[in-house]
């Protein structure tokens with residue numbers, strides 16, 4: 615289940631001069647970016663062990679550059695914005711971001727490892743996340759990771775994480791063959807609701823990779839499909855009928871294909887009993903049960919997303935600092951001519967406050 619190495623791709627530069635317009639425009643509006651990633655530098659002992667045992671780690675190659683490594687293999691070239699909290703805050707300043715929510719880079723999940731080992735890694739990375747955010751506690755807050763292959767351990771770790779200062783948890787959108795409608799994963803989601811943990815669902819371990827060796831197709835095709843699969847797993851299984859309404863759950867990457875394909879799902883639900891089998895109400899009636907981020911990169915797509923989800927259900931998420939994230943964070947929302955000031959304020963921060971219970 616280990617992610618395949620990626621081809622070299624450039625990181626975004628948080629100091630890009632084109633940010634000026636966004637900063638000017640956002641001066642009077644609070645901006646919370648609820649989808650970003652970090653990777654702790656870790657100590658020399660961990661790095662040495664990681665190289666031998668195939669664990670993920672950061673190799674700092676100097677000059678602000680480095681690699682996410684998996685064991686001895688280069689997985690992804692990255693900038694120090696990913697692992698250095700001082701550099702991250704500089705980037706937030708340059709981007710005009712008031713508060714950024716950090717979570718693990720999915721290669722850190724350890725879902726393919728023995729559960730106890732993944733639990734130990736999660737605890738360590740979660741504590742490192744708090745230390746990272748501690749550099750500027752009003753600018754950065756964290757979502758935890760959990761050993762999702764063992765639901766009891768995952769519940770215990772999210773409880774521990776909430777007690778130590780995390781705002782919630784990020785999980786991968788599936789656990790091997792188990793989608794989000796898996797009973798164990800539903801138990802975990804219900805537990806998150808109980809302990810007040812916000813849940814970010816992040817696509818990972820993309821489907822059909824063997825058919826997508828080129829052009830970053832796993833990002834472009836499989837990521838939106840994974841997210842769509844996860845949302846429909848919860849809706850069509852009737853899981854939202856059983857999960858507590860207090861569950862705060864958000865799907866990254868604009869909810870993938872969901873908004874554009876909801877009509878297709880609704881039509882199928884209407885005309886085919888096998889689609890309706892476990893889902894008592896029209897799929898469109900469940901959009902008030904989850905959030906999506908705004909990472910859709912096109913004003914027409916954002917318009918549709920807000921139209922489908924409602925203006926209270928879309929929140930700014932950039933996927934910073936990775937190269938397919940929004941480079942000028944918030945510019946899509948701020949520059950959208952069809953949105954009122956009040957709508958922009960909701961998407962840029964108000965909805966994130968509701969999702970994160972801030």
Ligand code: CO
Nearest residue numbers: 649816866933
């Ligand atoms: Co992401």
